[in-house]
Amino acid sequence: MRYYAQYDDSGKLIAIGTGAGGVDITESAYNALLSEIREKAALVDKLYSGEITISDVPTDWQEEIQRRVDERIAAEGEAADEIDPDEAVSAVKILLGMEE
Amino acid sequence: MSIQTELSRIINAKAAIKAAIEGKGVTVPEATLLDGMASLIDSIEAGGGGESNIVVGSFTLINDLTTDSPLYIDVPFPKNEFPLMYCVFEDTSNLADYNSSTSKYRLRNLVSSRVPHNFYVKFYNIAAYNEANSTNMSVATNLITHTDSGYDTGGGVQGSMKVSLKDNQIQFNAVNNKGPYLVGRTYLYILYWGD
Numbered sequence: 001m002r003y004y005a006q007y008d009d010s011g012k013l014i015a016i017g018t019g020a021g022g023v024d025i026t027e028s029a030y031n032a033l034l035s036e037i038r039e040k041a042a043l044v045d046k047l048y049s050g051e052i053t054i055s056d057v058p059t060d061w062q063e064e065i066q067r068r069v070d071e072r073i074a075a076e077g078e079a080a081d082e083i084d085p086d087e088a089v090s091a092v093k094i095l096l097g098m099e100e
Numbered sequence: 101m102s103i104q105t106e107l108s109r110i111i112n113a114k115a116a117i118k119a120a121i122e123g124k125g126v127t128v129p130e131a132t133l134l135d136g137m138a139s140l141i142d143s144i145e146a147g148g149g150g151e152s153n154i155v156v157g158s159f160t161l162i163n164d165l166t167t168d169s170p171l172y173i174d175v176p177f178p179k180n181e182f183p184l185m186y187c188v189f190e191d192t193s194n195l196a197d198y199n200s201s202t203s204k205y206r207l208r209n210l211v212s213s214r215v216p217h218n219f220y221v222k223f224y225n226i227a228a229y230n231e232a233n234s235t236n237m238s239v240a241t242n243l244i245t246h247t248d249s250g251y252d253t254g255g256g257v258q259g260s261m262k263v264s265l266k267d268n269q270i271q272f273n274a275v276n277n278k279g280p281y282l283v284g285r286t287y288l289y290i291l292y293w294g295d
Binding site: 017019034037040068 | 159
C-alpha cells in the first residue's frame with residue numbers, strides 16, 4: 001500500500017492518506033501522523049464542548065488546539081448569519097400560511 | 101548444449117507463451133506454430149480485454165475543509181473517460197474515538213453513477229448519512245439529483261463535502277463552513293470507470 005502526505009501551494013501539510021496523490025511517506029510516518037491528527041481532533045472536540053479545559057491539553061499543542069476551537073466558533077458565528085435556501089423557503093411558506 | 105536440450109527448451113518456451121496468451125483471454129489453436137504467436141499477442145486487448153478500471157484511496161484531513169481550502173488529489177484517471185461511479189465514505193472504525201455530541205453525522209456516502217436516460221447521459225447523485233451511534237441511514241433531502249454534464253455530486257448535508265472529478269483530480273470542497281467538522285476523520289474513496 002502506498003502512503004502519502006498532501007501539501008498545499010504554500011507547503012503546508014493538509015492531509016495524509018493512502019493510494020494516489022501527494023508525496024510518498026513511509027507506513028510508520030503515516031501511522032504516526034494519523035495518530036496525532038486523531039488525538040488533536042479529539043482534543044478540539046472536547047475543548048469545544050467544554051469537556052476539558054486548555055490545561056488538559058499537552059503544552060506543545062495548546063496554542064494549536066485553542067486556535068482551532070476559536071476558528072470553529074468563529075466559523076459557526078459566520079454560518080449562523082447565512083440563510084440556508086431550504087430553510088428560507090420553508091420560512092416563507094410558514095409566513096404565508098402555506099404550511100405549519 | 102546438445103541439440104536435444106535446445107529443442108526441449110524451445111518446446112517448453114512455446115508452451116509457456118501459449119499459456120500466457122490464453123491467460124489474457126485469447127485462445128491459441130493447438131496447431132499454432134511459434135511464428136503464429138505474434139499475431140495472437142497483437143490481438144490481446146489493452147487493459148485486459150475490456151476490464152473496468154478502479155482507483156481506491158483514502159485521506160485524513162489535518163485541518164477541516166472550508167470553502168477557501170479544498171483538497172485536490174491527483175488520480176490516474178484517463179482523459180476522455182467517463183467515470184461509472186465514484187463514492188466517498190467515512191471510515192467509521194474509529195467511531196468510539198469521537199464525541200458524539202459534536203459529531204452528528206457519522207457516515208456520509210456520496211455516490212455518483214452514470215446512467216443513460218432518454219438518449220442523454222445523466223449522473224445520479226445521492227448523499228446518505230447516519231447519526232452518531234445509530235445504524236439507521238437516511239438520505240439527505242434534495243440530494244438525489246442528476247446533471248447533464250460534469251461529475252459533481254450533490255453538496256448534501258450541512259458542512260459535508262462536494263466531490264468532483266476534474267482535470268485528473270478528485271476534488272473535495274466544503275459546501276459551507278457550518279460543520280460537521282471533517283478533520284481527523286478518514287475518508288475512503290472509490291473511482292470506477294470502464295466499459
